[in-house]
Amino acid sequence: MTDKLAQPFQQAKTAEMAQGMLEQEVQGRSLWADARARFLSNKAAMVSVVALALIVLFSLFGQSLSQFDNETIDWDILGNVKEAGRPSIENGHFFGFDENGRDLYNRVVQGSRISLAVGIVGAVIAVLVGTLYGATAGFIGGRVDSIMMRLVDIFMSIPYMFVLILLLVVAGRSITMIFVGIGLTAWLDMSRIVRGQTLSIKNREFVEAAIAIGVPTWRIILRHIVPNLLGVVVVYATLLVPTMILTESFISFLGLGVQEPLTSWGALISEGVKSMNYGTLWHLGFPLFFFVVTIFCFFFIGDGLRDALDPKDR
């Protein structure tokens, strides 16, 4: 299902990289400059950044290129979408009409906004929860640490997709629930990686100094531990976004996605798949194109960031 993308690139390797970064960090300030230079020279990643920027712009401002909106039904087209609803530059319906006689271009624009938002917000929630949880466990250590990590073990054996379905069923469907639900199912790996890193940062001089002068625990975690984890967090978050987008598409396939007239890539794709053999292939083609391109962009950017930040690969 959904972890298929991010997973292979994050676990062991990300942990290793974080270790490497950590060693560098304390040596000098040049790490970020170095990393930037390396990232800029990574062609695939740079192309992806540009493509992704275009998609984001498209999702934010795309509707201003069109005189239509995403919900008005054109009654003359309805019922004859196959013939009359084809994509056309002349009549301003660049992507044609959807099955319900609405302008597909505007639906893709709006769907992109939702999918990107779900991806990014979901990843941010996962990263926030995972980082705080992992850093707390690692920093406090001892019994608290082992209980917290046991809990993570327990959560890991839960069939998540199912919990998510139950949550959406119980709480009713709302975009917030989708954000939170998707985000909350993905923080476990993050918390493990962060905990590992925290354990090694904990014994550094600057942390020990802070403890000695009596800075409160939460403050040490927020001020000293978390900032030092920034690199690994950024990489992880980038790789998490496509996972979130894929999860959302599965949820939409189940019919538990966002409410009409709003839509998302997942909803558009699953509608498109249904009618792909009925001569309206553009219903599938346009949203799938944006979906695939975006996932790849995040994917290459994540890879690029990791390579750039990981000094070992030099």
Added chain:
Amino acid sequence: MLNFIIRRVAVAIPTLIILLIASFWLMQTAPGGPFTSERPLPPQVLANIEAKYGLDQPILKQLWDYVIGIITQFDFGPSYKYKDRSVNDIIAQGFPVTLTYGIISFVIAIVVGGILGMSAAIRQNSMLDYFAVGVTIGAQVLPNFVMAPILILIFTLWLGWLPGGGWNGGQWQYLVMPVIALSTSYMASIARLTRSSMLEVLRSNFIRTARAKGLPDRTIIWRHALKPSLLPVISYLGPAFVGMVTGSFIIDSIFGTGGIGYFYVNSAFNRDYAVMMGLTILLGSMTIMFNMVVDILYAWIDPKIRL
């Protein structure tokens, strides 16, 4: 090792109990019940039915009876929706199906993905490498609810080679499309993982030393490079397994294979409490067991790790 297994099992039991309670509670909170229908049942009829299934008891008692039933008689209760069958029947019929196509997909994903990744790494920047990368990139992003209907269109409608769904006792023709739809994305992930970790291992010092000693390539790869480059692949197996369980819902619902994935997701929609909990326990314990096996494998390959 024995110690490790005992510790893991000791954690597994409370985990399963928590899982059970949480899902039971969530189900109870969901609006509507197993017998909510378009035509509301007369109160009298509803009362009969609830009495029959013990749903008129206090919630804690229901939960208790359920757990006792499992422990003493291995009885996971009745299905409220499919009244001809118990949860045990559903598992007995559906689980082997899911397991069959799941294991085949898993093995194919690992073997084909591994070989593809390794060959790509060994011949880095060759046509083979580009081909492998290209194929895996494509396979990885196509959600399987898109791929499955496309497969049916191609193989059933256009080419007429394969039946468009069903299980039929697991004859190979019925297995091909479910396995392709389920395994491709994992195969692609594994190929990419193997490729990158193999590349890294091949660049490492001990391989350089081996090369310097003049060992033949084949020996270097099979004897020295293979094992360490499998590590990230192994750590990926756990999540891949869980992903396949969820993916099986799509397989079952599109190909009509009759596996448990479909029962599982639909039990939530049907409020079929016993089915949902029975399958949660089953899949939860499978996941725990699988993660344990993965950890053991990991330790076996990497002696630095202690269990």
Added chain:
Amino acid sequence: MNVSIKAALLSSAFALASPALAAGTHPVTGETLADDQTFTYRVLDEHTSVDPQIVEDVSGSEIVRDLFEGLYNQDEKGNLVPGVALSYETNDDKTVYTFALRPEAKWSDGTPVTAGDFVFAWQRLADPATASEYQWYVEIMGLKNGAAVSAGDMPVEELGVKAIDDHTLEVTLEQSLPYFAKTTTHTSTFPAPKWAIEKHGSDWIKPENIVVNGAYKLTEHVANERLVRERNEMYWDNDNTIIDKVVSLVINDENVALTRYKAGELDRTEIPAGQYPSLKETNPDEVTVFPRLCSYYYTINVSDNAPEFLKDVRVRQALSYAINRDIITEKVLQGGQTAAYTFTPAATAGFEVPAVDYSTWSQDERNAKATELMSAAGYDKSNPLDITLIYNTSEAHKKVALAVSQMWKQNLGVNVTLENQEWKTFLNTRGEQNYEVARAGWCGDYNEASTFLDLVQSGSGYNDAKYANEEVDKLLADAKTMDDPQPNYTKVEEMIAADMPIIPIYHYAGNYMIQTDLKNWPVENVEQNWYSKNLYKVAE
């Protein structure tokens, strides 16, 4: 070798197995029959049960009608034809019915089908211990003491049904019921084999245990995959049964089902919403469309806790008038559905659709009137009404809801919030009147207008609008004993149109793709009670 001997052997074996097929032609029409008489069809979802007294869904009932046979069956037009019963007699006030049973009817294990099997089955249905969801059907049938037995206040033996002898069944009713025989086509009245149920308990319906008296035996069942039933040699009318084997395949996705139909794997499948026009062009001989006894409507919350604006009849009327039903049927659904201005479908037996006023207007007139009513109620485009429309998750419901919301928005300036809810949540919300406007659908339980109109009775459990009008209640109560209830039905429909607690939208149509070699699908049976034994496949 000697081919002709082989052929002769084969054909004689064939002849032994089923004499009617020896000639390979249909006994009545004379068409050449296909060699392979297997009928394969798609079902949306796994059936709930094949136990006649337990089954509660449509696809399960279809299977039960093949496996078991009740007193009466329906023919292709929905008329009664004898099943296990040969005939019946009734007393003058129609409270006692005596059925003469077919002596040659046998169960699949060779036991004769007796009146006692019916007595057992009906008692089983009424018995609270069976916990049948159709227990209330004994009260629909009006069996004597039905209510008391159902409530557990009387032993099941007191139920008004008894076996005079093995082949005579006597039924006593609470009150006169002229159409009692019609109620015996319902699956929950089918006989049950006591000995098998006692021997195997709840496992008796498994293929290895089940004993049936219908035209087919259950031979294989893989949940969520397939169910196979094969010719029952013991069935009394086996000689006239042509289809040898019936296979139902569970295919959730209607589009995948259509693909598999096109690949020749299915003999019958549903047409996905909106695909009828193009399929009609490409496969004109296979598309089959016929009216169904079902109504699709939007129910408006008019209960006490409904928002004020919905209690204003002008708003409700405006909402109804602003819906262009022709667009819904001709452009959105495109499957032979008919626009509805009354609740009861025209296909209902003996029902004449009254010309309620707004059905005779043009859509422009309706829109103008709607705008007028809306502004009279104090809403217009500068002061728009906000309304929430709920529907359950389904592609077709979504399409209708989208079109309706746009019509309201474009014609009346109403801001519509669409809320798509998962099925059980939806039922809960609607049943507790936590909605403003909700999608609803109703299929007749029997072929008479009261099965629809009873829904607007104030006491009806299905009256989700919580519409209460004493006059309607009285008209409907009176209609029960009238020889010609049509005038009352007309008045009730007019009152629905005036008060508009529900907005009728369209009347369903059955939409199937049926392979050209499969014959005799009962398209004129509006209840769609079909029996595999009446179908046949011709050679092509």
